[in-house]
Amino acid sequence: MSSFPPDSHAPTPPILPPKPSSQEPSRIGTPASGAPLPPPSSLSEAGQQYRAAIPDPGDQWLPQVLQDKSKQDIADILTSPALLNALTNSPSSIHPSLLASHQALASALSSNTDLASRLADQESRLANQRSAAQAQLLSMHALERQWRQKQVDMDHALARFSPAALYQLLGQSVQEQGLVCQAMEESFLDSDGVDGGETSEREAAEWIRRYREAKTQFYLRQERKERWDEGRVGGWR
Secondary structure: OOOOOOOOOOOOOOOOOOOOOOOOOOOOOOOOOOOOOOOOOOHHHHHHHHHHHOOOOOOOOOOHHHOOOOHHHHHHHHOOHHHHHHHHHOOOOOOHHHHHHHHHHHHHHHHHHHHHHHHHHHHHHHHHHHHHHHHHHHHHHHHHHHHHHHHHHHHHHOHHHOHHHHHHHHHHHHHHHHHHHHHHHHHHHHHHOHHHOOOOHHHHHHHHHHHHHHHHHHHHHHHHHHHHHOOOOOOOO
C-alpha cells in the first residue's frame, strides 16, 4: 500500500470515512438473512422488491476492494472514469442494490424484447389478414359488377314481357283490331256499288262470319284493356 508523496504541493485528497475494524461487519455484505437474491420478473416489481430489501448505501460507501487502499490510491482512482466504471459495475465490487437494479433492468429488457417479438408476429399476421380481406373485398366488388351487368341484360331480355310493355301491346292490338273491323265494313259497302253488281247470299254469309269473328276479337281485347284500366287485372298494377 503506497503513502502520500512528500511533495507539499500535491492536491488534497477527499476525506474518506475511517476503515472498519476487523470486528465490524463489512458494509457490502449480503443481507442479514443470507438468502440468495430472487430473480426479478419485471422492472417495477423487482426494483421495489430489491430496494425494500437493500437500501441505498449513500455517498460514503466504498467497495470492499478499496477499503484497504491509501487515500492517494483512491484519489488516483477517482480521476480515472474507466476505473470508476469498472469498480462500480464489477461483479466483485458492485453494491447489491445496484446489482438488483441491473438485474431488474435486464429482466425488463428481456421482457420488452419478448413483447416486441410477439408484437412483430401479430403485426405480420394482421398484415396477412388485411391483405386477404382486401383481396376478398375486391373480389366481392367484381362479383357485384358482374351481377349488375347480368341484371341489366336480364331486364333488357324481359323488357317486352314487362307490365308496361304488355299494356302498350294490348292497347295497340285493340286499335289494330278496330281498324280491321272498319276496313271490312268499308270493303263490304264498296263491293255492292262496283259495276252495279250485287253480293250473293253465299258471299254475304261468308263476310258476316268473318266480320263477326273480327268484331268478337275486338270486343275481347277492348274488355281486357278496360279491366286493366279499372285495376281488375291482378299482379299488373
